[in-house]
Amino acid sequence: MTNWFVQNRDKKEEDVGPLRPSELLERVRKGEVTQETMVRKDDSPWFQASQVGGLFEAARRPTIEYFCPQCETEVSEPPVLCSNCGLDVHQAITRITENSIGNQADRSFSSQAGKSVKNWLLKKRIRKDNKKTDES
Structure with a gap:
């Protein structure tokens, strides 16, 4: 490394x-x-x-944080086992933090990137929900 x-x-x-x-x-x-x-x-x-x-x-890109839905402890991207409560987390609570460094142009870029990540997460969630429906 x-x-x-x-x-x-x-x-x-x-x-x-x-x-x-x-x-x-x-x-x-x-x-x-x-x-x-x-x-x-x-x-x-x-x-x-x-x-x-x-x-x-990379510093301007939004940061996605994941939290256990049971105890709200920060976890890595699911699927993961929560180190605090032991829950097998398949769908976590997410928080997107926009990182704005530098000038106004940087903040504008970050805002657009944040929207892009939100759309990606929404599409990912829809695909997972559709997959679960298809399996039922």
């Missing part, structure tokens, strides 16, 4: 890392890593985060 490192801006503290790719993505979403922030992958030389292909686009 790739390890990422983030150069500390004020140079008074140590660089941040190693980070998993998901942790780097989360730092972008929080605004801790900007396009000008210097990063490196494993032992490579430092370069601007804007050169990491797809990083900022």
Whole structure:
């Protein structure tokens, strides 16, 4: 797995890392890593985060979170066993979080992506419901 490192801006503290790719993505979403922030992958030389292909686009995409319908504990994408209550979760409660980083254009892109994800989830749910009806 790739390890990422983030150069500390004020140079008074140590660089941040190693980070998993998901942790780097989360730092972008929080605004801790900007396009000008210097990063490196494993032992490579430092370069601007804007050169990491797809990083900022991925940070704008909505995040889908899944929750157990019985105890509302966050779970991974179903089917999954809830670690809190032991329920075999086949259909979870979902929450879509739109990630808006940067300027207004970024927020507009995120809003369109959010609608796209909502439509995808609706189609997926309709297909599952139709499949259950066909099996009955």
